Amino acid sequence: MIALLGPEIAWYLGVAAFLFATGAFGVLLRRNPLIVLLSLEIMLNGANLALIGFARNLGDGKGQIFALTVMAVAASEVVVGLGLVVALNRKRITLDVDLLNTLRG
Amino acid sequence: MVAGAWICLVAPLAAACLITLGGQRLSRRAAGWVATAACFVAFGGAVASFVGLLTHSASDRQFVSTAWTWITGGSYQSGLSVLIDPLSTFMMLIVAGVGALIVWYSIGYMDGDDEERRYFAYMSLFVFSMLLLVQAGNLLLLLAGWGMVGLSSYLLIGYWHQRPSAIAAAKKAFVMNAIGDATMALAFFLLIQKGNSLEFGVLGGQFSSTVANLIALGLLGGAVAKSAQIPLHTWLPDAMEGPTPVSALIHAATMVTAGVYLIVRTHAIFEQAPKVADLAAGLGAATLLMAGLIALVQVDIKRVIAYSTMSQIGYMFLGAGIGSYPNAMFHLMTHAFFKALLFMTAGIVIHALVDEQDIRKMGGLRQFAPKTYWAFLIGSLALVGIFPFAGFFSKDSILAAAMAKGGAYGYILWAVGLAGTFLTGLYTFRLLFLVFWGEPSAFVREHFHPLGRDVVAFSLAIPVGVLAVLSIVGGWIQFSPWWHPVETWLQIVAAPIVSPASWQEWTSIALSLLLGLSGIAVAWALYGERRLAVPRVAWAQRTLEHKFYFDEAYDALFYEPAVYLAKLLRRGVEQPLIAESGQDLGDDTRDLGGFVARAQTGLVRTYALAIASSVAVLAIVFVIVR
Numbered sequence: 001m002i003a004l005l006g007p008e009i010a011w012y013l014g015v016a017a018f019l020f021a022t023g024a025f026g027v028l029l030r031r032n033p034l035i036v037l038l039s040l041e042i043m044l045n046g047a048n049l050a051l052i053g054f055a056r057n058l059g060d061g062k063g064q065i066f067a068l069t070v071m072a073v074a075a076s077e078v079v080v081g082l083g084l085v086v087a088l089n090r091k092r093i094t095l096d097v098d099l100l101n102t103l104r105g
Numbered sequence: 106m107v108a109g110a111w112i113c114l115v116a117p118l119a120a121a122c123l124i125t126l127g128g129q130r131l132s133r134r135a136a137g138w139v140a141t142a143a144c145f146v147a148f149g150g151a152v153a154s155f156v157g158l159l160t161h162s163a164s165d166r167q168f169v170s171t172a173w174t175w176i177t178g179g180s181y182q183s184g185l186s187v188l189i190d191p192l193s194t195f196m197m198l199i200v201a202g203v204g205a206l207i208v209w210y211s212i213g214y215m216d217g218d219d220e221e222r223r224y225f226a227y228m229s230l231f232v233f234s235m236l237l238l239v240q241a242g243n244l245l246l247l248l249a250g251w252g253m254v255g256l257s258s259y260l261l262i263g264y265w266h267q268r269p270s271a272i273a274a275a276k277k278a279f280v281m282n283a284i285g286d287a288t289m290a291l292a293f294f295l296l297i298q299k300g301n302s303l304e305f306g307v308l309g310g311q312f313s314s315t316v317a318n319l320i321a322l323g324l325l326g327g328a329v330a331k332s333a334q335i336p337l338h339t340w341l342p343d344a345m346e347g348p349t350p351v352s353a354l355i356h357a358a359t360m361v362t363a364g365v366y367l368i369v370r371t372h373a374i375f376e377q378a379p380k381v382a383d384l385a386a387g388l389g390a391a392t393l394l395m396a397g398l399i400a401l402v403q404v405d406i407k408r409v410i411a412y413s414t415m416s417q418i419g420y421m422f423l424g425a426g427i428g429s430y431p432n433a434m435f436h437l438m439t440h441a442f443f444k445a446l447l448f449m450t451a452g453i454v455i456h457a458l459v460d461e462q463d464i465r466k467m468g469g470l471r472q473f474a475p476k477t478y479w480a481f482l483i484g485s486l487a488l489v490g491i492f493p494f495a496g497f498f499s500k501d502s503i504l505a506a507a508m509a510k511g512g513a514y515g516y517i518l519w520a521v522g523l524a525g526t527f528l529t530g531l532y533t534f535r536l537l538f539l540v541f542w543g544e545p546s547a548f549v550r551e552h553f554h555p556l557g558r559d560v561v562a563f564s565l566a567i568p569v570g571v572l573a574v575l576s577i578v579g580g581w582i583q584f585s586p587w588w589h590p591v592e593t594w595l596q597i598v599a600a601p602i603v604s605p606a607s608w609q610e611w612t613s614i615a616l617s618l619l620l621g622l623s624g625i626a627v628a629w630a631l632y633g634e635r636r637l638a639v640p641r642v643a644w645a646q647r648t649l650e651h652k653f654y655f656d657e658a659y660d661a662l663f664y665e666p667a668v669y670l671a672k673l674l675r676r677g678v679e680q681p682l683i684a685e686s687g688q689d690l691g692d693d694t695r696d697l698g699g700f701v702a703r704a705q706t707g708l709v710r711t712y713a714l715a716i717a718s719s720v721a722v723l724a725i726v727f728v729i730v731r
Contacts, residue, residue, distance in 0.1 A: 024713075024717055027710075027713050028710055028713055028714055028717070029710075036709075097708075097709050097710065098708060098710070100707075100709070101706065101707030101708055102707060103705065103707045104705060104706055104707030104708075
């Protein structure tokens with residue numbers, strides 16, 4: 001078992017929660033899809049930080065593997081998301097998520 | 106002996122399967138021969154059982170052979186077993202023997218029909234079912250056979266399924282029989298509850314009089330329905346919609362006598378319930394009188410014989426009800442001979458006149474078909490009970506037994522039976538004179554075509570010949586004043602509880618012979634010589650032509666109320682509650698959907714907010730609950 005160096009777990013979780021909340025507000029409040037995607041990434045990184053913090057606290061490598069998986073998923077998600085943004089731009093559609101409400105019931 | 110009984114049972118079933126599975130690979134004629142051969146094999150098996158029983162001493166003639174345990178439930182169990190005793194062997198011989206002759210006859214009669222194979226498969230199935238009924242080693246198996254003969258009867262009555270009247274008749278027969286099946290099943294439930302067994306032996310046990318009465322009543326219900334006695338008799342005349350050999354086999358010789366067999370087989374319970382036994386005798390007497398009267402005005406050759414069948418089974422019920430079991434069984438046997446003979450001769454007449462059954466169009470057939478005439482005459486004489494034909498020996502001993510029962514009731518039954526012989530003479534010879542005597546009618550001259558000398562004609566003629574001989578000599582087996590082998594043979598299964606004195610026998614014989622002959626004489630004066638005008642009383646004629654209004658009464662009592670109730674339910678329940686509520690249900694669901702759809706804003710942010718807030722709520726809940 002490696003001796004723990006650095007701050008306590010609570011600090012890590014505090015930063016993670018702050019990142020997650022920032023991202024979540026960004027997703028909820030911003031209208032530009034690019035910024036929404038960016039905020040999403042921040043949320044994911046918050047979650048990653050929590051995972052790694054726990055992994056370190058418990059001395060268990062599985063949490064780190066999870067974090068790596070989340071990164072891979074985030075990368076692919078960004079590819080899709082940016083692809084959509086580019087497609088919207090090409091069709092000369094204003095980049096505003098509130099205008100994309102065709103699925104209203 | 107045991108093997109013979111099993112062969113007897115299985116051979117017709119095998120034929121039915123073979124014809125069904127063979128399909129087109131079997132020619133129509135071959136299907137007929139397969140069925141006939143199977144029935145003759147069955148008869149051979151029956152003879153083997155009979156001979157086997159003869160080798161045992163008289164007190165040791167009851168054998169049960171169990172193939173396997175069929176049904177087990179709790180402490181109750183029933184085996185798939187056949188019973189080989191004098192009574193079952195007696196019935197096996199009649200069913201397989203007469204059955205084989207009639208199936209053979211069918212080869213000629215059904216020649217050229219589109220679906221001969223189906224016909225012969227049904228016939229074989231019927232013979233199997235009937236043999237199952239009479240050979241069954243316990244009441245449960247008997248009920249299985251009982252239901253199956255009902256089914257095959259239904260299939261055969263409705264054989265010409267293009268005719269709506271045939272289908273209606275088949276349904277009527279099935280429903281009427283189902284009522285009897287139901288009462289029988291109820292009796293069996295009671296028997297299982299009280300005796301925990303459906304072996305025949307359980308019937309001899311001690312029951313309280315209420316239980317005995319209920320069981321006997323249930324069995325009587327089944328017997329009455331199957332044997333077309335009042336009040337469940339109305340299906341039999343309609344059943345004449347089936348092909349004539351079917352009428353001969355099922356509705357004269359075998360199936361309709363199953364009720365008599367049932368009473369004789371279960372006589373132990375009827376002896377514990379004498380009131381129900383009296384009821385059986387009374388129903389028989391009422392039926393024989395009523396059917397005899399109705400037969401006087403019928404104009405369809407087969408219906409006249411059908412009513413005569415009901416009347417003769419009435420005699421058997423009378424005999425079985427008063428406890429003269431051997432005489433009832435003996436009359437069952439002779440009746441099988443001469444009634445099958447009459448139906449088959451009638452079939453030849455119908456065949457020769459291109460499916461005409463109305464006797465008003467017939468007449469003078471004696472000149473065209475003398476041999477048929479002689480066969481019909483023999484059958485008629487046997488039916489009326491003229492010496493030395495078969496009916497003479499069997500009918501009179503039933504009457505003598507009624508006399509021996511004594512008391513006012515016994516004498517009433519006796520008098521009704523005697524009146525019945527007069528009616529029998531009258532309606533039988535009315536039919537004979539109208540069809541065969543007098544000048545040939547224009548219809549007959551135009552349509553009559555004689556039989557050729559081919560296999561069809563021989564298939565028709567030989568069984569009729571055999572049955573004619575049996576109708577002459579078959580009765581000599583037993584002449585109750587002097588010798589009674591049938592009674593001796595059935596002694597260990599069903600010993601009679603009345604024994605007529607010699608003077609009672611002779612009185613009955615003399616009177617019934619006299620009345621039968623006078624019936625014939627009256628028929629001759631009215632229809633043969635036509636010396637007297639046929640008396641016509643309008644209301645009597647109307648009542649008889651409407652068959653005492655039984656059909657109308659049942660319509661009014663059961664059919665009309667049921668239809669009325671159905672219409673009421675449709676107007677009061679189905680349309681307002683079910684039909685309209687369906688509409689409402691659809692509307693409401695759509696409204697609900699519309700309401701929920703408002704949550705679907707199309708804005709990604711709302712969704713994200715919903716998810717985020719839900720997660721937040723869940724997280725708080727988890728934290729609090731923990």
